[in-house]
Every structure is written in C-alpha cells, then in structure tokens.
Amino acid sequence: MASPQPANTGSDGDLRYANLDDRKRKRMISNRESARRSRAKKQQRLDELLGEINQLQNDNNKIMRKIDGATQVFVGVASQNNVLRAQLSELTDRLHSLNSVLHIAQEHHSTSTCSSIDISHLSCVYRYGGGRKLDGGVL
Secondary structure (H helix, E strand, O other): OOOOOOOOOHHHHHHHHHHHHHHHHHHHHHHHHHHHHHHHHHHHHHHHHHHHHHHHHHHHHHHHHHHHHHHHHHHHHHHHHHHHHHHHHHHHHHHHHHHHHHHHHHHHHHHOOOOOOOOOOOEEEEEOHHHOEEEEEEO
C-alpha cells in the first residue's frame, strides 16, 4: 500500500507558494517584454508603411505632372495636325483648280489656229489659314 505522506509544514507551503509566485512574476515580466517588443515591431512597420505612402504619393505626383505635360504636347500636336490637314485640303483644291485651268488652256491651244499661246498675263495669288499668302506666280 501507499505509504502515508507526511503533512506539509508551514515552511514547505510558503516555499511552494514563493516558487509559484516567482514563476508567475517571471512569466508576467516575460509577457510584458514580449508585448513591448510586439508593439515596437508594430510601430516600426507602421512607420515603414507611412514612409512608403509618402514615397508613392510623391511618385504619383511626378507621374501626374509628366502626364499633364504629355497631354499638353499632344493637344498642341493635334492642333497643328488639324491646321496642316486644312492646309492640305486647301492646297489640294488649289491644285485641282490649277489643273483645270491648265487643261482648259491646253484645249484652247489645241483648237486654236495659232501655233503658240501666251498665258503670261495670268497669275495666281492664294491665301490659306493664318493669313499667310502663297504666290503661285505666273502660269
């Protein structure tokens, strides 16, 4: 059978409670230190993220400025293209008109009894967009 255990004396109980209290206190200190490290790590990560936010906002602002500049250049080029297209249309019309005049002059020459035709008195002045003048010169 089991041998009877001696009764705990007061000093044994105090020592056991002291050991429990000491372990509890060490665990509490360890937990506090762990929580402190966790908070410090969390704060460091938060600081890193805030720095990254600032950097990304700066990068975004730079990109937006570049986009604005490129948009302004695009608008300028598009406007210039429109002017050039209008000039092309006007010059094409002028070419057709001059070709018609030349064709009529050639027909007149071929049906005429004289051997030559003098069209030096004809001249053409053409105005196109922007108020500038093209002088077609003598026909």
